[in-house]
Amino acid sequence: DTGVSQDPRHKITKRGQNVTFRCDPISEHNRLYWYRQTLGQGPEFLTYFQNEAQLEKSRLLSDRFSAERPKGSFSTLEIQRTEQGDSAMYLCASSLATTAGGDFGSGTRLTVV
C-alpha cells in the first residue's frame, strides 16, 4: 500500500462551495507536491513545499486555490467557490529533497455538480 495518504478519496460538492483536501506524506519526506489530473491527461503540477515553505506555484493555481503545510508534515489544499472545471483527481506526492519524482498517493477525486 502507498505510504502517502490522501483524504477524502472522493468528494462531491455543489458549485460555489469550498472544499479542503488533506495529504499525509511519508514521514521522513520533507518535500510535498500537489498535482491535478483530468480525464485523459497526465498529472499537472500545482505547487510544492519543502518543509513548511511553499517554494513554487504553477500558474494553474488560481487565487481560489490555497495550500498549506503548517508544521512541515501534512498538507491541505483548499479550493474556494468551486467551479465545474475544478472537477479532477487531486494527487499528492512526497519525496526527500535529495531525490526527485516522489511517491504518490491514491488521490482525491473531486466532482463539482
Next chain:
Amino acid sequence: AQSVSQHNHHVILSEAASLELGCNYSYGGTVNLFWYVQYPGQHLQLLLKYFSGDPLVKGIKGFEAEFIKSKFSFNLRKPSVQWSDTAEYFCAVRGAQRSGGGADGLTFGKGTHLIIQP
C-alpha cells in the same frame, strides 16, 4: 517551459510481445526523466528514472528505458510483456538545476494506455 509528448495513446499487444513506448521531451537544459505506471484502481508508481550516467536505465518488473540526448527521447521497453502489465504509463520530465538538485515539479505526458491480451 518543458513539455512531454507520448506518441501512442493506446497500445494493444499480445502476451510475450515486445514493448516500446515512445516519449519525447522539450527542454533546453539538463533533465531528469521518469516513467510511472498506474495499474487499474491504483496509485502512480515509479518504474524507473534517469538522472545522469549510463543512458540505459533498468527499472522494476523488467522494464528499461534509454535516454538519447540527441533525439530528446526516453523510450520505455520491455522484451516480453505479461497480462499484468496492462496499465497506464506516463513519461515525465523535470528540468535539473546546476546545483544537482531540482526544485520543479514534474511535467507529465498524457499517458499511454497499454492493454495486454492473454
